[in-house]
Amino acid sequence: MVSLMIRLDKYLADSGYGTRSEVRSFLRIGEVTVNGEVVKDGARKIDPKCDIVARGGKAVEFSEFEYYMLHKPAGIITASRDKKEKTVIDLIDSKKRRDLFPVGRLDRDTEGLLLITNDGELSHRLLSPKKHIEKRYIALVSGVLPENIAEEFEKGIDIGDEKTTKPSTLRRLDSIEETDDPYIEENYERLAETFGSISIMDVGLTEGRYHEIKRMFEALGGKVEYLKRISMGALKLDKELSLGGYRKLTEEEVEILKRGTEEGI
Numbered sequence: 001m002v003s004l005m006i007r008l009d010k011y012l013a014d015s016g017y018g019t020r021s022e023v024r025s026f027l028r029i030g031e032v033t034v035n036g037e038v039v040k041d042g043a044r045k046i047d048p049k050c051d052i053v054a055r056g057g058k059a060v061e062f063s064e065f066e067y068y069m070l071h072k073p074a075g076i077i078t079a080s081r082d083k084k085e086k087t088v089i090d091l092i093d094s095k096k097r098r099d100l101f102p103v104g105r106l107d108r109d110t111e112g113l114l115l116i117t118n119d120g121e122l123s124h125r126l127l128s129p130k131k132h133i134e135k136r137y138i139a140l141v142s143g144v145l146p147e148n149i150a151e152e153f154e155k156g157i158d159i160g161d162e163k164t165t166k167p168s169t170l171r172r173l174d175s176i177e178e179t180d181d182p183y184i185e186e187n188y189e190r191l192a193e194t195f196g197s198i199s200i201m202d203v204g205l206t207e208g209r210y211h212e213i214k215r216m217f218e219a220l221g222g223k224v225e226y227l228k229r230i231s232m233g234a235l236k237l238d239k240e241l242s243l244g245g246y247r248k249l250t251e252e253e254v255e256i257l258k259r260g261t262e263e264g265i
């Protein structure tokens, strides 16, 4: 296997030790050792697989990739950075890498599972419609919907784009308890009080167009009042995560996600 050599200053910055210029200043005063020897030159090439880098005698752990699962709350924008508004990346306090980004986009008012990483290749595969990775959502919908709505979703819906939507799945849930999610239940109760009747829909998409689910229901006479993503491929939103909470993916979860994009589950 080819080993990736990287500059010492980048190695330290990518490990969460500050900006490149912050890193350079503590390198200059001799705080960093490589394999036990003080190194002051940030341009020194490091092999993360075998070199041991330490700052103040403490080993620096390098992670090329980070993977987080976020339980996105409504009201936060899905972007890497923004001059005015808080983004989903700002919610990840423990991040080390500065190059994290959200995998795909959830609308500001959409809640639920959002994967955050700096692994561009995995992200690309998870989002590519060719890989058929299903993203599942629970939608609470007002309005009168057609009886054969599941067939319409399966056939593809004209939402005003050049092409109809790709075949998707839709299952109507009989009771809110089936979602097993207190946040969805809370919203359901609020909406049921306002609208009298609210449909609980489990939707599975393999593509991601702008406001896609909202536009699909709208094309059929409904209005999405609440939307939550509950899974992405084999990865399900962890029920232990409260709204706004996040955690690292386990190695096993990363493996399962990668495998899914190879086989196209």
Ligand code: URA
Binding pocket: 105, 106, 107, 108, 110, 210, 211, 212, 213, 214, 215, 227
């Ligand atoms: N479809 C939507 O309409 N909004 C989302 O946030 C995700 C899918």
